[in-house]
Amino acid sequence: MTADSDRHAMKMAKKKAARDKIMATKTDEKGLIIVNTGKGKGKSSAAFGMIFRCIAHDMKCAVVQFIKGGMSTGERDLILGKFSDTCSFHTMGEGFTWETQDRDRDVEMAQAAWEKAKELIRDDSHKMVLLDEINIALRYDYIDVNEVVKFLEEEKPHMTHVVLTGRNAKEELIEAADLVTEMELVKHPFRAGIKAQIGVEF
Structure with missing residues (x-):
C-alpha cells in the first residue's frame, strides 16, 4: 500500500470506530410520525418509496389519499393490481380544491378520509x-x-409508522413528528412550460 492509501485506511478506521460507538447507543424502536413537506417535488414519491419497502418486507400497510381524485397513477395501479393483499389503497379525495370549487364537499371528503385513516x-x-x-x-x-x-x-x-405528506405542514404537526423532511424547490420543468409527465409525476 502507498502512504496515501495507508493514511486513507487509518482515517476510515477511525471514522468506522466513531460511527460504531454512536450506533451502539441507538437501541430503541418505535413507530415514527414522518412528515414530508416543502415546495419541492418528491414528497409523495418518497413516501411511496417507504410503502414499497414495507411491501417488499411483507409488512401490512395502507394508503389514504386525501386530495388526489380518481386519476390513474402508477403507484396506485401497481398496488391495486399486484399488492392489494399487503397494502390497502383508499383514494378519498375528488381533486384539488380549485378543481372542485365546493368547500363543503371538500370538507366532507376530507373528514371521511380522516375517519378511514384513523x-x-x-x-x-x-x-x-x-x-x-x-x-x-x-x-x-x-x-x-x-x-x-x-x-x-x-x-x-x-410500532405503527404514519407518514403525512403535502406542502405547508402546520407547525403543530412538525412539532409532534419524529422525522420531518422539507423538499426544497430549486428548479422545476413546469416553469419552462413542460406539463406533468407519466412516470415522473404520476
Whole structure:
C-alpha cells in the first residue's frame, strides 16, 4: 500500500470506530410520525418509496389519499393490481380544491378520509399508514390539526409508522413528528412550460 492509501485506511478506521460507538447507543424502536413537506417535488414519491419497502418486507400497510381524485397513477395501479393483499389503497379525495370549487364537499371528503385513516392506524396489523396530501386538507382547515396531533400522540399503536405528506405542514404537526423532511424547490420543468409527465409525476 502507498502512504496515501495507508493514511486513507487509518482515517476510515477511525471514522468506522466513531460511527460504531454512536450506533451502539441507538437501541430503541418505535413507530415514527414522518412528515414530508416543502415546495419541492418528491414528497409523495418518497413516501411511496417507504410503502414499497414495507411491501417488499411483507409488512401490512395502507394508503389514504386525501386530495388526489380518481386519476390513474402508477403507484396506485401497481398496488391495486399486484399488492392489494399487503397494502390497502383508499383514494378519498375528488381533486384539488380549485378543481372542485365546493368547500363543503371538500370538507366532507376530507373528514371521511380522516375517519378511514384513523380506522387503519388503530389496526395495529398495519406497520405503516401513508396519509397522502393530508397537509393540504390541514392547511385549508378541512381537518383540525390539533385533533390529528392528539390522535397520533394518544391512539397510534406504538410500532405503527404514519407518514403525512403535502406542502405547508402546520407547525403543530412538525412539532409532534419524529422525522420531518422539507423538499426544497430549486428548479422545476413546469416553469419552462413542460406539463406533468407519466412516470415522473404520476
